Amino acid sequence: MTEREQLRAEIARKVTELFRLEHEPDEFVPGKTRVQYAGRVFDERDMNRMVAAVLDFWLTAGPYAEQFEQKLGEFLGMPEIVPVNSGSSANLVAVTALCSERRGERRLRPGDEVIVPATSFPTTVAPLVQNRLIPVFIDCTLGDYNPDPEQIRAAVSPQTRALMFAHTLGNPADMDAIMPIVREHDLIMIEDVCDALGSTFDGQVLGTFAEVATLSFYPAHHITLGEGGAVFTRDPRLARIARSVRDWGRDCWCGYENPPDGKCGRRFEREVPGVSGHYDHRYFFTEIGYNLKLTDPQAALGLAQLEKLPDFAAARKRNFQQLYSGLQEWEQQLLLPRWHAKADPSWFAFPISVRASAPFNRQQLMRHLEGARVETRVLFAGNVLRQPGFSGIDCRVVGELPVSDRVLRSTFFVGVYPGLDEARIDYMLEVFADFMRADLR
Numbered sequence: 125m126t127e128r129e130q131l132r133a134e135i136a137r138k139v140t141e142l143f144r145l146e147h148e149p150d151e152f153v154p155g156k157t158r159v160q161y162a163g164r165v166f167d168e169r170d171m172n173r174m175v176a177a178v179l180d181f182w183l184t185a186g187p188y189a190e191q192f193e194q195k196l197g198e199f200l201g202m203p204e205i206v207p208v209n210s211g212s213s214a215n216l217v218a219v220t221a222l223c224s225e226r227r228g229e230r231r232l233r234p235g236d237e238v239i240v241p242a243t244s245f246p247t248t249v250a251p252l253v254q255n256r257l258i259p260v261f262i263d264c265t266l267g268d269y270n271p272d273p274e275q276i277r278a279a280v281s282p283q284t285r286a287l288m289f290a291h292t293l294g295n296p297a298d299m300d301a302i303m304p305i306v307r308e309h310d311l312i313m314i315e316d317v318c319d320a321l322g323s324t325f326d327g328q329v330l331g332t333f334a335e336v337a338t339l340s341f342y343p344a345h346h347i348t349l350g351e352g353g354a355v356f357t358r359d360p361r362l363a364r365i366a367r368s369v370r371d372w373g374r375d376c377w378c379g380y381e382n383p384p385d386g387k388c389g390r391r392f393e394r395e396v397p398g399v400s401g402h403y404d405h406r407y408f409f410t411e412i413g414y415n416l417k418l419t420d421p422q423a424a425l426g427l428a429q430l431e432k433l434p435d436f437a438a439a440r441k442r443n444f445q446q447l448y449s450g451l452q453e454w455e456q457q458l459l460l461p462r463w464h465a466k467a468d469p470s471w472f473a474f475p476i477s478v479r480a481s482a483p484f485n486r487q488q489l490m491r492h493l494e495g496a497r498v499e500t501r502v503l504f505a506g507n508v509l510r511q512p513g514f515s516g517i518d519c520r521v522v523g524e525l526p527v528s529d530r531v532l533r534s535t536f537f538v539g540v541y542p543g544l545d546e547a548r549i550d551y552m553l554e555v556f557a558d559f560m561r562a563d564l565r
């Protein structure tokens with residue numbers, strides 16, 4: 125072993141020791157330990173991968189980012205992965221890339237309509253507004269909280285060019301009903317899989333139905349890079365545009381190796397249109413871009429997390445089932461989640477709607493759960509159109525969106541993430557039962 129290797133091995137041992145002292149999960153104390161709705165799940169291997177990348181000190185996207193791209197592509201079975209710094213950035217890059225002039229007739233133009241559910245995460249809708257597209261808001265279905273296929277059909281007009289939606293909380297939308305509408309109207313589909321990494325419909329991984337799809341690696345999600353996200357597609361031309369949008373808008377795709385003559389081998393053979401003489405390809409800009417790149421320490425963490433993904437997914441499904449069985453007793457008052465017979469959801473969380481007939485409201489139940497240290501969240505924006513930031517946007521609305529308004533008023537979710545175990549779920553069920561049985565309201 126060289127001196128460098130010895131030092132690195134010693135640091136790795138110390139990191140492992142520190143992990144055990146500082147981060148090993150504490151014993152669960154009912155009523156005291158917070159039962160989170162989500163959170164990072166990591167061990168000494170994750171910390172050591174990230175520390176190794178910090179010691180390499182590459183900092184920007186480098187060798188680890190390239191490996192992460194490859195491994196994530198293998199998991200999804202997709203050839204083109206464009207890692208970015210968040211799920212919101214992934215949505216922005218995907219939509220902006222679809223608007224690129226370089227896509228010719230297939231490009232989305234300002235004023236084109238894009239169908240999107242009103243029950244959305246805000247940054248699934250924001251990139252449409254940012255690109256001067258017109259969101260056409262549709263309602264969702266209660267219980268699965270996904271776009272209502274009948275509403276998608278009703279929303280299509282001669283101006284409609286695309287459909288963008290998230291598979292809500294990991295629950296696959298009804299792709300058997302949606303895909304024929306997409307094909308019939310030649311819609312460009314964008315799947316937001318930020319909450320649904322690894323979920324399948326009829327055996328097909330979500331995100332692979334669409335022209336382009338997006339992921340988030342925020343700590344709440346199926347794997348985490350701290351912050352992070354990815355765009356993925358089968359289309360190499362779209363992926364190249366997405367990389368350019370991510371990387372300041374430049375045409376160059378050299379990556380971290382940065383060979384003197386460029387990866388294309390033609391670094392000094394390019395011309396700026398209309399100007400004779402060559403121009404360095406590294407500063408040749410073909411898109412209006414941003415800088416939304418990942419860093420190498422984040423990617424290193426992502427590699428370690430990907431190895432855990434199958435176990436994470438199994439834990440999410442197990443926790444979901446335990447909660448589902450336990451809460452069935454209260455179905456008169458609580459509407460439990462529904463999923464399609466062909467869906468195999470890797471659940472992000474467990475959504476519940478308080479029935480209109482229940483003798484209590486959502487706020488009372490959420491307060492009780494939170495008081496007992498069980499974390500809750502409402503279903504993102506509920507009806508995004510009711511959120512002040514979206515009140516003035518140029519859009520079209522299909523119908524009255526009654527279900528989205530119900531979601532706004534009565535839906536919330538609790539956790540199923542792999543940081544929860546049988547004891548914690550049992551405790552959650554007890555806390556629900558206390559509220560339902562006793563006169564705590």
Ligand SMILES: Cc1ncc(COP(=O)(O)O)c(C=O)c1O
Pocket residue numbers: 210211212213215245247248290316318319340341342352353
């Ligand atoms: C469905 C959906 N899309 C997009 C995002 C945005 O991801 P990020 O937080 O990584 O920006 C989220 C966030 O949690 C989400 O739930």
